[in-house]
Amino acid sequence: MATQAAEADEPAGKKGGKKKLIIIGALVLALAGGGAGAWFLMGSKHPEKHAEEDDDAEEEAPARKGDAHKGTGKDELKEGKKEIASVLRKDRNKGKKVIEYLSGDPTYTINLADDDADRYLQLGLVFEITDLQASIELKERMPAVRSDVLLLLSAKRSRELNTLEGKELLSEEILALTRRTLSARQRKGVKAVDFSMFVIQ
Numbered sequence: 001m002a003t004q005a006a007e008a009d010e011p012a013g014k015k016g017g018k019k020k021l022i023i024i025g026a027l028v029l030a031l032a033g034g035g036a037g038a039w040f041l042m043g044s045k046h047p048e049k050h051a052e053e054d055d056d057a058e059e060e061a062p063a064r065k066g067d068a069h070k071g072t073g074k075d076e077l078k079e080g081k082k083e084i085a086s087v088l089r090k091d092r093n094k095g096k097k098v099i100e101y102l103s104g105d106p107t108y109t110i111n112l113a114d115d116d117a118d119r120y121l122q123l124g125l126v127f128e129i130t131d132l133q134a135s136i137e138l139k140e141r142m143p144a145v146r147s148d149v150l151l152l153l154s155a156k157r158s159r160e161l162n163t164l165e166g167k168e169l170l171s172e173e174i175l176a177l178t179r180r181t182l183s184a185r186q187r188k189g190v191k192a193v194d195f196s197m198f199v200i201q
Contacts, residue, residue: 098191100129102138104146107197110153112161119158124197125149125174127190134182134189141181148177158200167198 104125112119129135138145152173160166171193179187 098128098130099132100135101194102127102129102135103196104142104149108146108149108153110150112153112200113155113157114159120201121153121156121158121161122197122199122201123149123153124195126194126196127178128192128194129189130191131186131189134186137182137186138178138190144181145178148181149174152177161198161200167195171195 104127108121108123108125110121110123112121127138129138152170156170161170175190175193178190178193182190
């Protein structure tokens, strides 16, 4: 009977030991699986973080390049303005480039010096200006210029002004007296005198 009881207990002990091993094995697998899962999750987050950092770096790099290019553009613009100003100064100093057409309005209406009939002239003048300071000075002295032009016209006869040569001569005479009213430094700033109206009646 004792032998049968021992034999009966022996399989029960083996069964209990097997159960313990199975439980321990399950725990080990569970822990291993949890660790693997944690590693997988953590590992998957890091590449995204690195990818985001790389994207930020790429975005900053073009921005920095853009800033550098922007700065270069401003420098080029400044240089361009300097060159334009230099060209304008050279043109003005040479007195070759017209920068303004100054009207001598209102028009001149004057009785001519004809003996056989009463005739009058209506004349409109435009001054070609090549220097800014000359333009300012001419505007200031326009009343004196107008007075001189009226005196000049009052001595003219219609037959003198009807020809092309007579008109060209009148233009040169008005130019000369206009320059005479200006300071010596600004006289060459008035390049020519043109007619905007020329009517003899």
